[in-house]
Amino acid sequence: AxxxxxSQPEMSVQEAETVTLSCTYDxxxxxxxxxxxxxxxxxxxxxxxxxxxxxxxxxxxxxxxxNFQKAAKSFSLKISDSQLGDTxxxxxxxxxxxxxxxGNEKLTFGxxxxxxxxx
Amino acid sequence: xxxVSQDPRHKITKRGQNVTFRxxxxxxxxxxxxxxxxxxxxxxxxxxxxxxxxxxxSRLLSDRFSAERPKGSFSTLEIQxxxxxxxxxxxxxxxxxxxxxxxFGPGTRLTVL
Numbered sequence: 001a002x003x004x005x006x007s008q009p010e011m012s013v014q015e016a017e018t019v020t021l022s023c024t025y026d027x028x029x030x031x032x033x034x035x036x037x038x039x040x041x042x043x044x045x046x047x048x049x050x051x052x053x054x055x056x057x058x059x060x061x062x063x064x065x066x067n068f069q070k071a072a073k074s075f076s077l078k079i080s081d082s083q084l085g086d087t088x089x090x091x092x093x094x095x096x097x098x099x100x101x102x103g104n105e106k107l108t109f110g111x112x113x114x115x116x117x118x119x
Numbered sequence: 120x121x122x123v124s125q126d127p128r129h130k131i132t133k134r135g136q137n138v139t140f141r142x143x144x145x146x147x148x149x150x151x152x153x154x155x156x157x158x159x160x161x162x163x164x165x166x167x168x169x170x171x172x173x174x175x176x177s178r179l180l181s182d183r184f185s186a187e188r189p190k191g192s193f194s195t196l197e198i199q200x201x202x203x204x205x206x207x208x209x210x211x212x213x214x215x216x217x218x219x220x221x222x223f224g225p226g227t228r229l230t231v232l
Contacts, residue, residue, distance in 0.1 A: 004161075035220070045162075045210070045223040091161050105214075106152060106175070107221060109161030 002027050002096050006110035013082055014118050020067075021077045021113045023092030029053075033095060034068070035107070036077045040088040048090070051075065079115075087117045121145060123224035125211050131230045132201055139197045140227045144213030151194050152221060153186060154210040155179065162210050168194060201231045 003026045013019045025034070036048040051059045051068050058066050063083075067076045079086055089112045095105035124143045132138050144151050149170050154162035165184070167175045170191035180186075183201075188194040198205055208228050212221040 037223075044225040047220045047222075050220065093161075096164070105150075106164040106167055107154075107162070108164070111159070112161050 002094050002108045004092050004094050004108050004110040006092055006113050008113045009111070010114045010116070012116040012118055015082060015084060017082055018078065018080045019082055019115065021079075021090050021092075021115065023075045023077070023110055025073050025075065025092070025094045027073065027094065034066075034075045035093040036064075036066070036075075037091045037093055037109075038086075038088045039091065039112075040085075045091070049077065082117050084117050084119060087115060089114050123211055123213055123222050125209075125224040125227050127227055128225060129228050129230075131232065133232050134203060135200055137197065137199045138201060138229065139195055140209055140211075140229075142194045142196070142211030142213075142224060143192075144194070144211070145215075145222055146192075148213035148215045148222070149191065150214050151188060152212045152214075153194070153196050154212065156208040156210055156226070157206075165196075165209075198229075201229075203231045205229060206231045 005024045032053045034051045037045050038048045039045045049059050049061045049064050051066050058068050063080045065078045091112045092110040093107040096108050126141045130138055151168040153165040155165055156162040164177050165180050166186050168188040171188050183199045186196045206229055208226045210226045211224045214221045
């Protein structure tokens with residue numbers, strides 16, 4: 001089974017600052033996706049950004065970008081110009097058995113990082 | 120709204136009672152997942168459907184749990200003889216295709232007294 005580790009249970013930054021959330025994972029696969037999901041308080045989980053392992057270029061979505069280090073199995077999320085609406089739990093997720101198992105791709109999640117943006 | 124919907128949003132029940140949750144995925148999505156999330160943790164996989172076929176069940180899914188997806192559309196998750204340890208948020212997600220994003224519903228929060 002794959003493992004996903006998020007070592008920062010909580011973080012807080014001032015509004016407009018930049019913050020980086022870390023994630024490491026373990027896999028023997030060579031081709032896979034990695035995801036960062038956001039879960040705001042009492043609201044549903046939404047995808048923030050997705051990285052394809054075969055792409056060397058780091059994914060970027062507006063203020064959100066990743067630093068993907070495949071050899072180190074590291075997948076950190078950088079949030080630039082943080083906003084109050086970024087306050088949420090952030091989960092790193094990795095598809096278990098991405099190639100086999102009937103295309104299941106069930107997600108293994110880290111334990112999350114609770115991010116608070118301070119006004 | 121064409122997102123994933125779940126019903127009910129909250130359920131309070133007494134230990135020993137049976138409960139059933141419903142998930143309506145995005146209409147063209149053939150893959151449907153159930154996850155369980157306890158406080159302070161990330162979601163954990165419970166079971167997976169491809170169309171109407173239940174292809175995988177986690178060992179977290181005891182014999183008291185059963186899930187169905189008749190006709191490959193909505194899905195139900197039933198818990199029989201609920202226990203206090205079943206208290207959690209039950210999340211449903213759906214997707215289309217390999218490597219595709221999983222779209223999550225708002226979840227059903229279960230409290231077993």
